[in-house]
């Protein structure tokens with residue numbers, strides 16, 4: 217384990233405990249607001265953790281991580297549905313794309329069919345055979361020549377939170393982009409949890425493979441310091457978080473009022489468990505931020 221006494225970004229020693237959940241402890245830097253796993257798994261430990269990441273769900277403490285079937289959950293249809301509009305609005309059309317943390321390459325497969333020139337970058341040797349089957353050229357991080365090339369579009373979908381040296385990596389990414397090129401990031405958004413800590417119990421974002429937990433201000437600060445221009449920021453979902461926080465904080469009262477209502481009016485067959493578990497499902501997902509940044 218790596219123990220950070222200083223913030224890995226701004227080097228401030230003013231760290232506080234953000235949360236401890238299922239043996240995973242997160243620190244928050246009081247200076248730059250960065251949230252990160254501390255102590256953090258080192259490279260050797262991560263290698264073990266990622267061994268079966270794409271084909272079987274594993275557990276550390278009480279947290280499950282990885283995918284039962286990555287190919288299924290990241291199907292072409294899903295990738296198109298979630299990312300095409302966002303990507304295509306700004307992407308250099310038909311340009312060279314590098315997908316960092318491309319997994320089994322489904323997103324690149326979709327782009328390849330639309331005449332983009334695609335490259336993947338993936339650490340997991342479990343994913344490499346899929347990339348070979350799909351005939352997607354890829355870089356293995358250990359022997360990476362990825363940053364010798366120049367790209368029009370670089371994509372980090374659900375990747376930034378996994379990187380153990382994200383600050384260096386973002387600078388390398390900047391250098392690897394052509395001028396006028398775009399960086400597309402989708403990652404964890406910790407801001408709602410910072411704002412409404414009562415959401416943390418149900419939140420599924422804490423995982424042994426998530427090393428950094430990003431927020432809007434921190435990301436903008438880091439990217440602009442590197443030289444990027446921020447083009448677009450989207451947070452998901454758009455519903456107000458305060459609404460959820462109020463409900464979760466007052467759950468007992470609400471359930472009590474609903475049960476009284478049930479007694480007085482039996483025709484209202486309201487299944488509390490179902491409605492509230494649905495609500496929690498939504499609150500679990502209050503966690504992503506999408507940023508598009510440009511190299512001028």
Ligand SMILES: [Zn+2]
Nearest residue numbers: 223226245248
């Ligand atoms: Zn800091």
